[in-house]
Amino acid sequence: MFEKNEMIFGIRAVIEAIEAGKEIDKILIKRDLGGDLAKELFAALKQTTCPVQRVPIERLNKITRKNHQGVIAYISAITYQKAEDIVPMLFDEGKNGLIVLLDGITDVRNFGAIARTCECAGVDAIIIPKKNSVSVNADAIKTSAGALHTIPVCRENNILDTIKFLKESGFHVVAATEKGDYEYDKADYKDPICIIMGAEDTGIPYEHLALCDEWVKIPILGTIESLNVSVAAGILIYEAVKQRKAE
Secondary structure, three states, rough: OOOOEEEEHHHHHHHHHHOOOOOEEEEEEEEOOOOOOHHHHHHOOOOOOOOOEOOOHHHHHHOOOOOOOOEEEEEEOOEOOOHHHHHHHHHHOOOOOEEEEEEEEEOOOHHHHHHHHHHHOOOOEEEEEEOOOOOOOOHHHOOOOOHHHHOOEEOOOOHHHHHHHHHHHEEEEEEEEOOOEEEEEOOOOOOOOOEEEEEOOOOOOOOHHHOOOOOOOOOOOOOOOOOHHHHHHHHHHHHHHHHHOOO
């Protein structure tokens, strides 16, 4: 048995974890890994959606001095969900869904802070991409004050497809962006809604923005150009709470 958040290493041990159906947060593999056992590992990886990073051997050696055989995996601290499972369940339960999608956010403390706000505000689920994104680790859980053990987190392979699925399912999609057409409190948050927050440096990719129903911005009155993303997320999330309570 593997404990949650445990690091495991060695090709055979990682294959066994995959075949046992363990929720793996990420796998680090030496760039030039080869051999018959490596082929078996790559075949097993085709059956899973866990992120894989090719890294230099030096990085693996810094993590552990034990015989890792060029492979280190981290067992996830939670079980990730899928939006295609969560959304129908929300409608079956008669809920007016409120979902937050974090598009490209990589800082675990911001992630944890947003998750804490989401839990306090009654958000139904958080969505993150599989690649170029935070994941649920011990630091994120600590910053979230345990909220990440409570609120469903969906990790999706393709955010474009996820946004399309949400819209087809009846969700209104609002993007927070400095390119916003109007201020955040002018948007309508009363129906099933997904709020998208992007990375502080790059924002939401344009191809994702193009699918959104509304682009909104938060007024900046000082000299600093933007808010911390966890603060910005809290502003939009509680605007949705306010409008829904008024209903």
